[in-house]
Amino acid sequence: SNDKSQEFDNLRVWRTVMQVTGKILINGQWVEGKAGIYHAANPANGQSLAPAMSMASVEQVAEAVAAAQAVAVDFRKSSLAQRADFLDECANQIMLLGDELTERVIAETGYPAARGEMERSRTCAQLRLFAETVFKGDFLDARIDKALPERKPQPRPDLRSVNQAI
Numbered sequence: 428s429n430d431k432s433q434e435f436d437n438l439r440v441w442r443t444v445m446q447v448t449g450k451i452l453i454n455g456q457w458v459e460g461k462a463g464i465y466h467a468a469n470p471a472n473g474q475s476l477a478p479a480m481s482m483a484s485v486e487q488v489a490e491a492v493a494a495a496q497a498v499a500v501d502f503r504k505s506s507l508a509q510r511a512d513f514l515d516e517c518a519n520q521i522m523l524l525g526d527e528l529t530e531r532v533i534a535e536t537g538y539p540a541a542r543g544e545m546e547r548s549r550t551c552a553q554l555r556l557f558a559e560t561v562f563k564g565d566f567l568d569a570r571i572d573k574a575l576p577e578r579k580p581q582p583r584p585d586l587r588s589v590n591q592a593i
Contacts, residue, residue, distance in 0.1 A: 447531055449478040453487055454494035461487055471537035503592065507564050514558035518551040566590065 449464065450457040460481025467476040483491065502510070521528065524547075533543040560566060567589045574585040 446527070447478065449480045451481050451483050451487070451491075453483075453491045458487070460484065467535045469534050469537060476534055507561055511558040511562035514554050514561065518554040518558075521547060521551050521554070 448457065449459075451460050452458075458481075461484035462482040464479035464481060466479055468474065469476060505513075529540070529543045529547055532538060532546055533540055536543070538546070569589045570587065572583070572586040575583040
């Protein structure tokens with residue numbers, strides 16, 4: 428659908444600007460945090476990593492939560508296939524970040540290069556596994572208990588249930 432294409436186009440736009448800038452993403456916009464900054468440090472050598480990272484203010488957190496809640500209303504109406512595609516595309520975008528992401532993980536954690544790459548691969552594999560689970564819909568635990576009008580002592584009505592997020 429057009430909306431799905433737009434969502435994925437938005438992800439691709441993020442990729443083109445996905446650099447470690449220290450900004451925070453609120454409602455689709457990269458902004459400076461209003462509650463100060465901090466520097467990540469490389470645990471292997473104690474070196475402070477650039478750039479400084481923004482800290483969100485209470486108001487910015489509230490704005491981000493409100494934006495997420497607004498999007499969640501529409502996302503909830505999406506099909507399981509659309510949700511699965513979204514998760515798959517998130518995994519694709521993480522992989523497209525390439526060495527830049529892996530190098531940052533290594534710098535922030537002190538992990539060896541192989542472990543940094545493994546973390547990225549594991550994350551993407553989990554996203555894809557979750558996408559498969561979402562697509563199948565087993566987590567919904569959909570049940571249909573057909574009516575039994577002749578049941579004694581009382582007829583059973585048609586009962587249907589499905590798990591829904593709250």
